[in-house]
Amino acid sequence: MKTLYLLRHGEKEENISQDDYDINLTQKGKDDIAKLAKKLLKREINLDLIVSSPANRARQTAEVLVKELNYPRNIMYNEVIYQAFLNELNETITYTFDTVNSLLIVGHNPSLAALAYTFCGFREPFDMGDIIRIDFNCNSWVEIGKHNASFNFFEKP
Template sequence: MKELYILRHAQKEIQNDYEYDYDISLSKKGFEDAKKIGKLLKQKEVLPDLIVSSPAIRARQTAQIVAQEIGYDKNIMFNEVIYQAFLNELIESITYTYDSVNSLLIVGHNPALTALALTFGNLKEELQMGNAVKIEFNCNSWIDIDKSNSNFVELIKI
């Protein structure tokens, strides 16, 4: 069994005309929301084997705050593919995960994360900033994940 947690970064600052999207930080509310979702995940005893995040500032900040809240003490992997990824690129990145990882948390951006949750989890709404989805796969290898062996477990809202 493989567990996938899909977490959209928390609320970001409003983008200025001169600011590159990649460099936008979390807002004050975003920092608070990242702590909230981290606390909710800890209450649910979520402790992934691996956290993979987009390296964009707001995703990186969200991943680091959540890692601290849940007691994750390993390195966070920052994967450039997750930033501005298409659905197929996200799926491909997941399938490259070592099979020794049974629980994976991905922190990234829409629209790809919502598309991922729709594809594997039948999510019926857009994944909002700071919210997470848990999906289980009835397989032993990430390369075998598929809609046919996926099970939507829950939407975790702040």
């Protein structure tokens, strides 16, 4: 089985004079991600790999999460996740080594919401700081798809 977590970055600053890529999390955004991490700890999740957009708000989200979860590995940053089209995000996932069973992606809308809808028909608002878990009944990331996906949970901070 393969497990995919999609985490939308935390609440961002509203700074229209700054380049979108460089926008930071607010303090509330950081606090919300820390709260979310505590909820994930209660669920006893085990992450093999965290891949994040390198945009400031996503990177900061991943860093807060890693600290709170005591994640022992490095975060992998992938430029494709920033402003990804659905097919690019799907391709990024399918290129993951099969030794990884549990993958968390920190990214942005609309691509994360579109991916959740595509895989399991998830239609709820996917707000900043929200996470969804999707399980796939397969042994390779190349095999993931709507046909073997099942919604597991959706959590807000």
